[in-house]
Amino acid sequence: MRYVVIMAGGSGTRLWPLSRKGTPKQLLKLIGGRSLLRLAFERARRLVPDDRILVVTGAPYLDEVAADLPEVAPGNLLGEPEGRDSLNAVAWPAAVLAHRDPDAVIAQLTADQLIEPLDAFVEALEEAFDVAEADPRNLVTLGVLPTSPHTGYGYLHRGPALPGFPTACRVLEFREKPDAATAAAYLASGDYWWNAGMFVWRATTVLDQLAALEPDTHAKVSELAAHPDRLNEVFPTLRKTSVDFGIMEPVSQGATDARVVAVALPIQWRDMGGFASLAEVLAADPAGNVVDGDGVLMDAEGNLVINTVPGHVVSLTGVSDMVVVHTPDATLVTTLEGAENVKALVAQVASQAGARYV
Amino acid sequence: MRYVVIMAGGSGTRLWPLSRKGTPKQLLKLIGGRSLLRLAFERARRLVPDDRILVVTGAPYLDEVAADLPEVAPGNLLGEPEGRDSLNAVAWPAAVLAHRDPDAVIAQLTADQLIEPLDAFVEALEEAFDVAEADPRNLVTLGVLPTSPHTGYGYLHRGPALPGFPTACRVLEFREKPDAATAAAYLASGDYWWNAGMFVWRATTVLDQLAALEPDTHAKVSELAAHPDRLNEVFPTLRKTSVDFGIMEPVSQGATDARVVAVALPIQWRDMGGFASLAEVLAADPAGNVVDGDGVLMDAEGNLVINTVPGHVVSLTGVSDMVVVHTPDATLVTTLEGAENVKALVAQVASQAGARYV
Numbered sequence: 001m002r003y004v005v006i007m008a009g010g011s012g013t014r015l016w017p018l019s020r021k022g023t024p025k026q027l028l029k030l031i032g033g034r035s036l037l038r039l040a041f042e043r044a045r046r047l048v049p050d051d052r053i054l055v056v057t058g059a060p061y062l063d064e065v066a067a068d069l070p071e072v073a074p075g076n077l078l079g080e081p082e083g084r085d086s087l088n089a090v091a092w093p094a095a096v097l098a099h100r101d102p103d104a105v106i107a108q109l110t111a112d113q114l115i116e117p118l119d120a121f122v123e124a125l126e127e128a129f130d131v132a133e134a135d136p137r138n139l140v141t142l143g144v145l146p147t148s149p150h151t152g153y154g155y156l157h158r159g160p161a162l163p164g165f166p167t168a169c170r171v172l173e174f175r176e177k178p179d180a181a182t183a184a185a186y187l188a189s190g191d192y193w194w195n196a197g198m199f200v201w202r203a204t205t206v207l208d209q210l211a212a213l214e215p216d217t218h219a220k221v222s223e224l225a226a227h228p229d230r231l232n233e234v235f236p237t238l239r240k241t242s243v244d245f246g247i248m249e250p251v252s253q254g255a256t257d258a259r260v261v262a263v264a265l266p267i268q269w270r271d272m273g274g275f276a277s278l279a280e281v282l283a284a285d286p287a288g289n290v291v292d293g294d295g296v297l298m299d300a301e302g303n304l305v306i307n308t309v310p311g312h313v314v315s316l317t318g319v320s321d322m323v324v325v326h327t328p329d330a331t332l333v334t335t336l337e338g339a340e341n342v343k344a345l346v347a348q349v350a351s352q353a354g355a356r357y358v
Numbered sequence: 359m360r361y362v363v364i365m366a367g368g369s370g371t372r373l374w375p376l377s378r379k380g381t382p383k384q385l386l387k388l389i390g391g392r393s394l395l396r397l398a399f400e401r402a403r404r405l406v407p408d409d410r411i412l413v414v415t416g417a418p419y420l421d422e423v424a425a426d427l428p429e430v431a432p433g434n435l436l437g438e439p440e441g442r443d444s445l446n447a448v449a450w451p452a453a454v455l456a457h458r459d460p461d462a463v464i465a466q467l468t469a470d471q472l473i474e475p476l477d478a479f480v481e482a483l484e485e486a487f488d489v490a491e492a493d494p495r496n497l498v499t500l501g502v503l504p505t506s507p508h509t510g511y512g513y514l515h516r517g518p519a520l521p522g523f524p525t526a527c528r529v530l531e532f533r534e535k536p537d538a539a540t541a542a543a544y545l546a547s548g549d550y551w552w553n554a555g556m557f558v559w560r561a562t563t564v565l566d567q568l569a570a571l572e573p574d575t576h577a578k579v580s581e582l583a584a585h586p587d588r589l590n591e592v593f594p595t596l597r598k599t600s601v602d603f604g605i606m607e608p609v610s611q612g613a614t615d616a617r618v619v620a621v622a623l624p625i626q627w628r629d630m631g632g633f634a635s636l637a638e639v640l641a642a643d644p645a646g647n648v649v650d651g652d653g654v655l656m657d658a659e660g661n662l663v664i665n666t667v668p669g670h671v672v673s674l675t676g677v678s679d680m681v682v683v684h685t686p687d688a689t690l691v692t693t694l695e696g697a698e699n700v701k702a703l704v705a706q707v708a709s710q711a712g713a714r715y716v
Contacts, residue, residue, distance in 0.1 A: 017673075294711055296703070296706055296707045296710045296711050298699070298702065298703045298706050299696070299699065307689075311687060312686075312687050312688065312689070313687065313688045313689070313707060313711040313712075313715050314688075314689045314691070315375075315688065315689065315690055315691070315703055315706075315707050315711075316690075316691045316692065317690075317692045317696050317699050317700065317702075317703045318692050318693050318695060318696020318697075318699060319680075319691060319692060319693060319696060322677075322691065324689075324691050326689055328670075329669060329670050329671070330670065330671045330672075330673065331665075331670065331671070331672045331673065331682075331684055331689060332673055332674075332675075333672070333673070333674045333677060333680065333682050333691055334674065334675045334676050334677060335676050335677060337676060338657070338675050338676020338677060339676075341656070341657065341675050341676060342675065344656065344675075345654070345656045345673055345675040348654055348656050348673075349654045349671060349673050352654045353652055353654050353671040353673075354671075357671050
């Protein structure tokens with residue numbers, strides 16, 4: 001049967017003070033009162049019934065995830081005792097699901113982006129499930145059609161098409177964050193897609209790859225699936241590495257008899273990496289101001305104002321292109337450009353004002 | 359005997375959201391945790407004992423004034439039921455004190471400025487008291503030696519010196535807010551002082567002027583002195599006018615047999631009219647930032663940050679010359695330049711977010 005695993009981890013300091021150690025960005029109700037996680041869940045339920053949707057997140061966030069997604073049974077919420085990078089956010093759920101259902105096929109989805117249109121997303125994932133089910137050798141990765149020579153994304157080099165599928169093709173190579181000239185050449189060639197960081201595969205297939213490439217991880221996640229009570233003891237000992245380094249790149253280079261297949265994800269995606277991207281997504285008034293919460297602006301243009309505190313008014317005058325974020329215990333004032341440095345500011349806030357603010 | 363009346367009225371919207379309808383700027387603890395009113399009181403007690411210091415303020419502020427100045431007896435706090443301009447803030451206390459002590463001599467002082475050095479202030483006021491006591495015709499006004507051709511102040515045109523006093527001289531004319539060329543000529547001539555808006559006079563002398571020039575006001579404040587219980591009924595019927603228009607200008611033009619005398623006030627004064635002047639007064643760090651309360655600044659220069667909320671951190675990065683003011687229910691973000699428009703912003707906040715914020 002088909003399952004979805006939603007990955008919702010990370011601390012998201014780039015959206016501080018909205019995001020905190022205890023509230024990563026996927027849990028923030030940024031989009032019309034809904035969180036990125038909630039939006040990911042709504043996408044997932046277009047693919048499978050609610051009881052086959054799992055969420056893997058940090059253990060400290062389990063309560064908030066449960067509150068945000070009451071439809072997900074507690075047994076389907078996987079809380080990592082500590083972050084051990086993406087290989088383990090993939091390996092642990094695969095072992096858990098293989099233990100429940102040896103025929104499980106898993107779509108491993110992210111919750112970091114806004115994705116539109118939804119129908120195209122669903123159609124692409126259906127194809128990816130079909131490809132994964134058609135051949136136990138197939139590890140499917142989703143590829144977004146690039147719209148710019150972005151240097152911050154990973155790229156997939158597309159190879160021969162898979163007969164019988166609308167978009168599926170072999171992947172020749174993974175390329176992480178190219179320089180600007182390379183990215184421009186990739187875009188011009190039409191042979192490269194952005195690596196969406198979403199995967200579809202049989203649970204047994206990904207576990208077989210682990211057994212071959214990361215045998216220690218394979219043994220440990222299998223142990224965790226059989227003995228969930230050993231989580232806090234075993235999980236922190238997992239080797240910390242990414243799914244790209246641990247599985248996808250070696251398999252694409254022929255390290256096992258599996259193969260990496262890409263399926264096109266013909267969507268607009270917006271990575272919610274910081275306030276600048278958030279400002280692009282939210283609706284602006286005629287003066288170009290985005291105001292979420294109580295705000296009064298006079299002689300002000302192109303500002304992003306987020307105020308999460310009812311009964312408090314945030315007011316701006318004579319300023320443009322500012323980011324002002326007000327929360328119960330912390331206020332950020334910066335520019336759209338300066339917002340890129342929020343991560344460094346958060347470190348200074350922690351050392352200067354106290355760790356309780358971050 | 360000598361008395362001091364401190365005038366502490368006005369709503370002070372130009373320091374919003376620090377100042378509110380319920381908290382005028384004189385009550386804000388801006389200067390090392392002390393209010394402008396408190397500083398004025400500390401000046402006053404250099405002149406007279408605490409029990410001879412009165413404060414005239416708006417009735418809504420009486421509780422806050424009492425809390426700020428516990429040394430002042432309730433009977434010495436005069437709360438105006440509504441603002442009726444400066445003539446009545448002078449006339450009412452004069453009538454009250456004349457009723458208590460027919461020989462009362464009053465220094466009527468403001469609480470809007472920072473004044474340094476204190477010793478020079480005390481010496482000037484002692485001279486002013488001496489001048490007022492020397493001749494019942496003398497109405498003494500204090501004159502600040504101008505340091506710039508300021509067009510926002512009133513000017514005193516100095517006439518012949520009064521024999522026997524260090525600085526006292528007759529006043530030939532009052533001139534309100536001159537244009538720039540006139541102000542420059544005044545400064546160059548050396549014959550003009552800034553009108554400090556502070557006065558020293560016998561209570562009976564100022565009441566005699568009122569009887570001659572504003573008989574209705576004279577009758578009403580005399581009635582109030584004898585029957586304080588009629589305050590709410592009578593005070594709102596007082597003619598609304600300034601002490602300059604009501605007394606000082608007509609007397610300087612020979613309307614009565616009294617005379618206006620100026621005494622030099624050789625001080626630095628800083629009018630706390632807005633955030634720009636506040637930023638000049640408070641101590642800046644090496645990057646030119648003035649931070650009052652919990653604030654964390656990174657890559658930020660020349661900013662004024664005032665945060666009145668303990669347990670809340672205000673953080674800035676990538677910005678310069680900003681004004682950020684955070685209070686429990688309102689936050690202001692503007693530039694030092696834009697702060698000039700705060701009064702207009704406050705009107706918009708009241709209409710758009712609610713009158714409770716102003």
